[in-house]
Amino acid sequence: MSLKLGVPSKGRLMDKTFAWFEKRGITLSRSGSDREYAGKVEGIKNVSLILLSAGEIPRELAAGRIHLGVTGVDLVQEKLPRWEQQVEEVAPLGFGKADLIIATPACWVDVDTLDDLDAAAAGFRKAHGHRLRIATKYHRLVREFLTEAGVADYTLVDSQGATEGTVVNETAEAIADITSTGETLRANHLKILSDGLILQSQATLWRSRVASYDAAEKTVLNDLLDRLR
């Protein structure tokens, strides 16, 4: 059997992943038309390319349906409880860098830290009768971070996109989201808490600890890892 490598199926993440492998003498490409999610691998034998949404790659690694996969640290840590047991980091790829942060409206001049956020949440709940809402798609990471920091009286609301807009639209009071340059945050009149960095993420190549490897797959894996590291 061949070693299965999962790669994001579209956009910059796919292009940069392809370029990263190319530099190491392995050519990945999409076979057929742009709309077809089948891939081709040249430069190494017995590796097959599986094109997937970046968000599904953690799950596929944890299920052992792919042996290797490229996806962000953020997605692995959010989607896989006890992720260290399920996947091993092979190599950070140096792109797709982004920070998962907590941001509040810039007009909250009294809020610079998590400590302030906690105090603001207490006042907010008293004034409005409901908890201060933080919009995010990273529920587990954000909850664990805020629990650790001892922030109370907040609630997470789900936002799968355009999260920065939730504050203006008054469906949330603060957000926890991925940012690389902070430009979208500024454009939406938001600021990052000084101690609000939850996680630094980048595109990373992972190996599944759960997948089964037969003798042939093991040989290919070692060969591949030698060339990548």
Add this chain to the structure above:
Amino acid sequence: MPNRSQIQARAAMMRVRFEAAGAHVVDTPLLQPAGTLLDLYGEDIRARAYVTSDALRGEQMLRPDFTLPVVQMHMSEGAEPARYTYSGEVFRRQEHDPDRSNEYIQVGYEVFDREDPAGADAEVFSLFALQLRGLPLRAATGDIGILIAAVAGLKTTDRRKAALMRHLWRPRRFRVLLDRYAGRKAGLEGRDALLDAADPLAIDVPMIGKRRAPEILERIEALREDRAAPPISDNELAGLETLLNVRETMPFALEQLRDVAVDLPQITPALDRLEARIAALQARGVDVNTLDFEASYGRTSMEYYDGFVFGFYAEGRPDLPPVATGGRYDALTRQLGEGAEIPAIGGVIRPDLMLEVEEGAQ
């Protein structure tokens, strides 16, 4: 490992014993409306309970414990005084520890009685001790009420006391606040400039979001008041620290706490209650001279206890959760009672862990 029918048989036996002690058997639905639980515990409950939903009823949680629905039931229809017992499954997510069960049986006993709180404390503890007799368990006790009294009586601003009270169950955050109010931590850089500004909101960003200017100004006013307030005195701080570190057998703990009351006289009524409880326990045949008391026991964010607390732990098995836990939760009845309140205490035993400890001891 004990199997399900053994566990159920043990649970049934223990419930019968609680009935014999005068409790009515009650049951509660497995699905609980999520709103009440979220309101009480906040977002933390989502990490602990299984959430499900339908379009009509909205979010529901698989019963994470019995206490909440039993209190609700009592507050809406119960007569006084009342004793309840129950036995059934509870569900807890265990994402950090695959060895812990996410579904297990609890057998519980709850007492709603205004007449004699010390007597009720002793009744519940001694009943639990009786149910667990013969097992190699260590009992721990504490009293959150002493810490509550200590904070309530601090000579400082109401805002500071409210903030400390709000984080009583989060020991780390409590510590940070205490250090700040004692003037042991430097203020935030740039904060003085903000507080000194004639118009703190004179900034070139638009006001957005549901938290509006008056709320921001109110908090700035609170920060100004806090900056002007004198630090919590060294005496009070030392008293609190000594209090939090008390860890002794019951009579010695009381003695040490009486010393603390020299600096923190506000805890004296709570200590009188502890003394009454010790006497009530003794009257029921509990050997208080070997019973541990830790003043910090029971301070975890997921609990609602505000007075006497206790737990029974398997000796030599730090991997196991406590076999039984319980405590007083007067404030919870106030919160759920919509104006009504009643002193209440209760606890739960896990028959599965009892059987596991028995197997290990043989």
